[in-house]
Amino acid sequence: MDYGERRKLEPNGHLKSDGDGKRFCTLSICCKTVLALDTRHLSPDITRYTIILDAPTGMSSDVWLHVQESVSTLTKVCTYDRMGLGFSKRLMQNETTGTEKVWGMSTAGRMVDDLHRLLQAAGIAKPFILVGSELGALNGRFYSHIHDVQVSDLVLIDPVPEDVFEEDQWKEYWYGKLLPSLQAKQFSAATGLSRMLIILGAIEPTIQGENVSEEKYLLSNPAHQSSAVDEHYFFNESAAQVRDITKFKPLSSRTSVSVITGDSFDEEIPAHLNQMVAKLQKKFLKESYPSANHIHIKGADRRMIYKKPSAISQHLRKLVNQRQAKQQSE
Numbered sequence: 430m431d432y433g434e435r436r437k438l439e440p441n442g443h444l445k446s447d448g449d450g451k452r453f454c455t456l457s458i459c460c461k462t463v464l465a466l467d468t469r470h471l472s473p474d475i476t477r478y479t480i481i482l483d484a485p486t487g488m489s490s491d492v493w494l495h496v497q498e499s500v501s502t503l504t505k506v507c508t509y510d511r512m513g514l515g516f517s518k519r520l521m522q523n524e525t526t527g528t529e530k531v532w533g534m535s536t537a538g539r540m541v542d543d544l545h546r547l548l549q550a551a552g553i554a555k556p557f558i559l560v561g562s563e564l565g566a567l568n569g570r571f572y573s574h575i576h577d578v579q580v581s582d583l584v585l586i587d588p589v590p591e592d593v594f595e596e597d598q599w600k601e602y603w604y605g606k607l608l609p610s611l612q613a614k615q616f617s618a619a620t621g622l623s624r625m626l627i628i629l630g631a632i633e634p635t636i637q638g639e640n641v642s643e644e645k646y647l648l649s650n651p652a653h654q655s656s657a658v659d660e661h662y663f664f665n666e667s668a669a670q671v672r673d674i675t676k677f678k679p680l681s682s683r684t685s686v687s688v689i690t691g692d693s694f695d696e697e698i699p700a701h702l703n704q705m706v707a708k709l710q711k712k713f714l715k716e717s718y719p720s721a722n723h724i725h726i727k728g729a730d731r732r733m734i735y736k737k738p739s740a741i742s743q744h745l746r747k748l749v750n751q752r753q754a755k756q757q758s759e
């Protein structure tokens with residue numbers, strides 16, 4: 430698709446952001462607030478906690494569409510695209526963020542730095558509720574441990590335990606099967622094959638609904654597909670960064686943690702891999718966040734964000750209501 434089509438699909442909340450006086454990247458952030466009548470009685474002194482949503486590995490912010498629509502009737506909800514995904518720009522080789530000497534491209538450290546600058550540039554009020562799924566959960570943990578006073582609540586959806594990449598069977602699946610399939614999608618987008626197959630109806634977007642045009646655009650966008658490959662390729666490095674950061678700086682006791690999981694991590698992968706993730710996930714949560722509130726969603730897996738969004742929305746609305754009730758009672 431050409432530039433005109435991109436501009437037509439680009440969300441109204443697109444923000445070109447410069448951090449610390451230096452161009453670091455152009456990220457897309459979209460915040461929505463449609464307060465319901467029953468929430469307008471709240472005192473103006475009551476803080477409306479903004480919710481920040483960080484998508485799963487290699488996915489754009491449109492996966493949060495239904496969650497954002499539902500929860501924005503209660504408070505401001507912001508989604509954003511990580512660098513290179515969706516409508517966020519992928520840096521050229523001659524461009525710099527000033528952080529590449531510290532964090533590698535497409536790793537959690539770099540993403541958290543980008544997010545921190547983006548939220549500052551967008552003027553997002555603090556503290557906020559930070560929600561992340563898979564890689565987004567890694568980013569959420571990294572951010573919350575480093576910028577703890579900014580995060581009131583951390584919500585982890587299907588968090589991937591760092592130790593899983595020490596298992597040969599998982600590495601074989603991740604780098605031997607999953608990554609090559611994503612590289613094939615990247616090649617298909619780069620050669621124009623994806624666009625042709627979409628026109629012919631041979632391939633369909635993962636997420637259906639009112640944003641299906643955006644999904645089709647991303648399927649045929651080589652830059653988006655390339656960034657998706659990079660995020661998966663460097664996931665192990667991101668996990669190592671988060672492991673080191675969380676050991677160096679414990680999470681503040683003021684930050685509440687919730688963990689949302691389904692019946693399995695991914696119903697499309699072999700049962701023994703799901704069992705491996707579940708076992709390591711249980712161990713990591715016990716060691717890292719022993720007091721976390723664990724929510725189980727029946728019949729769900731890692732796709733719950735767009736297949737069972739009402740369950741996610743219900744928990745987020747409950748968090749916001751609890752925070753506001755606590756303020757009113759003080």
